[in-house]
Amino acid sequence: MDAATFFRALGDATRLRCLALLHAEGELCVCELTYALDLAQPKISRHLGQLRQAEVVEAHRHGAWMHYRVNPDLPDWARAVVDEWARAAVAAAPYADDRRALHGMPDRPENTCCA
Template structure:
C-alpha cells in the first residue's frame, strides 16, 4: 500500500504514511528503506522531514503493475487518502502529526 499511496499523492513524509496506514514509524521506515534500496522510491530531505516519491527510474512495466494494483485497491486508497485529508494541508500536518 505504501507505493500505491505515494503514487496517488506523488510525495509523502513518514509521519503522513504512519498516520494514514495506522502503523508504527519504525515499521513504515523499514519498508520505505527497502523500497528505496530496490530503486522504487526516491527521497528528499526538508529540514527534519524526509519525503518519498516514486523514482524517476521506475521501469514502464513497474508503472503498469502499480496502475493495475491501484485499480484493485481503489476503495482502500480512497479511505487512506481521506485519513490524509483529515490531517489538513502539509503545514498543518507538520504541526499536528510530525
C-alpha cells in the same frame, strides 16, 4: 531492476499501502504515511527503506523529514504494473481508507511535522 526484486518489494501489505498512497498523492512525508496508516514511524520507515532499496520509491530530505515518491525512473514494465495495480486498488480497502485518513489529517503545529 530485476523482476524478482521488484515483486519481492511489493510482497507486503504495509509496503503496498505506502505505495498506493505515494502513487495517489505524488509525494509524502514519513509523518503523513505514519498518520494515514496508523502505524509506528519505525515500521513505516523500515518498509519505505525496503521499497527504496528495490528502487521502487526514491527519497529526499526536507529539513528533518524524509519525503518519498514513486521512482520516476522505474522501467516501463514496472511503471505499468504499479499504475494498473493502483488504478484497480484505489477504491478498495484498506487503500481507500488510508487516503481518507490522510485527507482527514489535522493541521500540525509548525516544526512538529513536515507541514
